Structure formats: structure tokens, C-alpha cells
Amino acid sequence: MKIRSGLALAVLSFAVALTASGCSAADPAPAPTVTVTVTPSATASAEPTDSPAPTPDADSYDPADPGTWLVSLDGIGPMRLGGTLPALQTELGLTPDTCRAGVDSYSLDGLAYTAVSGIDESDPQAPIVAVRSLAVDSFDPSAEVPRTAEGIGVGSTVAELQSAYPMIETYQNRGGETVYRISGDESTINFEPMGSDEIVIVTVTTSAEVAPEYCGA
Secondary structure: OOHHHHHHHHHHHHHHHHHHHHOOOOOOOOOOOOOOOOOOOOOOOOOOOOOOOOOOOOOOEOOHHHHEEEEEEEEEEEEEEEOOOOHHHHOOOOOOOOEEEEEEEEOOEEEEEEEOOOOOOOOOOOOOEEEEEEEOOOOOOOOOOEEEEOOOOOOEHHHHHHHHHHOOOEEEEOOOOEEEEEOOOOOOEEEOOOOOEEEEEEEOOOOOOOOOOOOOO
């Protein structure tokens, strides 16, 4: 029993000596924690683009709605240069006010519309050579009216006209008033403010200038 007790005491003494000398195994250091952050890449968004404005179609209009009529070098809506007065009356479905042979006028939404046939005014099949829209006393500025592709018509201001057509021509009518003109190969579009700052008359004609009057219209 003394031998075993001595052996146990020796082992215990050796363990204490190892601990005191730092030879005992140290606890393992904790493994570092690695955090990975994934940042989603931004998806490039396409730049918004404006849809092009639709090009007005001279053949797409409602005969009963002057707001759908296009003013162009061909005429004003259904009132076409080269057409005939009987055909125009049929398309509009209205009875014109004929002040004299070859000049038919219609009143729609506060505007007077006049179509003038050619040299032989006694011939109902003579081609139309001038059409015009004219503001009358009952004209409502908020009403839809025939306009050019750039949005100019009766009621537009002279400033709007000049902004839409920076190179527009001008001339003086027989009364000495300024008329603004867009010229084509075979016709002209004429805008008359009649001394005001708004367009009062729009005329499309095969002539270089407007006539002083068409039977008072």
C-alpha cells in the first residue's frame, strides 16, 4: 500500500510541475467568423423615351366633326381643292348657303366654311379652287376647329403661328393687313389675323394670295 501511495503522489507531483512550467496544452483559439455580404448589382433601367406624336391623316376625319379636319395644302378636311361643290355637299350631308353660283358656305360650331369653284362658276362640276374657315360672332374659342399638323387654326395666336412656322412668309392684302402664308407647289395656306393677335381666317387656295372676299365670307 505504501508503494501505490508513493506512486500516486509522484504522478500528482509531476502533473503539478508540468502545469507550473506551462507545458500543459492550451485551449484552442476560436476560429474566426467570416461574414460574406453579397450586394446585388443594380439593373440598368432603360431611359424613358417619348412616343412620337402620330402624324395627322388628311383622309381620316369625321365629316360631322370639324375638330378632326386637317388643314393642309390639299384643303380643309373634306373641303378639298380639285373637288366639286355637289360632292362636298353630299359628304357633309348639309344644305349650303349659296350666295352666288360657285360659292357654297356652311356654318358649323361657330365657324363659317366656304368653298369656291373655278372660273366657270355656272358649271357645278368646276373644280374647287379655294376653301376657307372663318370665325363668326358665335365662335367659341374653346371649340375644336380644323388645324394644321402643327396645331394651328382659327383662334390660334400669331405668336403660336410664328413659333410653329418660324420661316413663314408674309404679304399685305388689298386692305394693307398682314397675311401669313405657307406656299406649296400648287397651293398656299393663308392665315389672316385681320389686325388682331389671333387668326380669324384660314384659307387654302390654288392662288398665291387670298381674294379680298368670297361673297362676303
